[in-house]
Amino acid sequence: MENWRTKIVNSDEEHIWFCGYDIRSLMKTAGFVETIFLLHRGRLPEMGERKLLDAILVASADHGPGAPSCATARLAASGNRQSVSAAVAAGLLAIGDPHGGVGVGCMELIAAGVQIARNENVSLGQAAMRAVEDAISHAKRLPGFGHCKHTKDPRVEVLFKMAEEQKIAGDGVAFVRALEAAIRERIKPLPINVDGALGAVLYDLGFPPIAGILIFIVGRVAGLTAEVAEEYLWEKPMRIRIPVQYQGTPPRSME
Ligand SMILES: CC(C)(COP(=O)(O)OP(=O)(O)OC[C@H]1O[C@@H](n2cnc3c(N)ncnc32)[C@H](O)[C@@H]1OP(=O)(O)O)[C@@H](O)C(=O)NCCC(=O)NCCS
16 A cells, blocks of 8 residues: 655654644644644744634634534434534534535635636726626526625624734635625625635635635534533433424325
C-alpha cells in the first residue's frame, strides 16, 4: 500500500505536530479557533482573521431545536438512547442545501461574479445583476438569501461590520451586498442570511468554496452536542410525537 499524503498532522513516539507546530505549544498558547484555521489553511491566523472565524463559528453554533439539523439530532436521540454519536451524526446529515450548506453555492457565485467583473471589465453590481437574471431565467433560488423566520438576520450585519473593521471585507462582502440590491430590484427584498454572510466573509478570508459548509459544520457541532445532551438529560425517550394527518386510501380489504 502506498503512503497516504497529508500536510495536516505528523507525529512520532513523543510528539504531535499540527502543520509543523508542536501540539503542546498550540495547547498552551493558541486557541481552538486558531487551531481550526491552522488545520484548514496551514498557517496561524492574524488577529482579525481569528476574530472573524470565531464570529462565524458562534453564528453557526445553533438556531434552536426547530432548525433541521437540531431537530434531526433530537429525533434520533429520542428514539435511540444508546448512541449520542448517532444522534449528533444524524443532525450533521441534515446539513446541506438549503440548510447550512448554502455557503458553498454562495462562494461559487461570488467567485464567478468576481471573475466576470475582472474579465469583462464590468462593475460588481453589473455582474451581480447578471447572476440574478440568470437565477430568474432558470427558476433557481439564490444561495444565501431569504430566511424562514428572519426578515433581517441579526448575524449578518455583525459579521460584515467586523469584516470591515478588520479590513478583511473585500470582493466577497461587496458582491453579496450587490446581489442583495439586485434581488431587491428584480425579485423582492430578501435578507442576506447567515450562509450568505459566512460565504462572503470566508471568501474574503481566502477559504475555498467547500469551506462554506465545512466551517458551518464545525460550528454547528457545538450546538448539536448541547441539543443531544439536553434531549438525553431532560426529556423522556420517544417523547417526540409528530402530528400527522393521513391523506391516503381509506382502509380496504385484500379479499
Ligand atoms: C430560506 C428559504 C428556504 C426560505 O423560503 P421561504 O420561506 O419559502 O421564503 P419566502 O416565503 O420568504 O419567499 C418565497 C418566495 O420568495 C422568493 N425567494 C425566496 N428566497 C429566494 C432566493 N434565495 N432566491 C430567489 N428567490 C427567492 C421566491 O420567489 C419564492 O417564491 P416560490 O416559492 O414561488 O419560489 C429560501 O429563501 C431559500 O431557498 N433560500 C435559498 C437557500 C438559502 O439561502 N438557505 C439558507 C437558509 S439560512
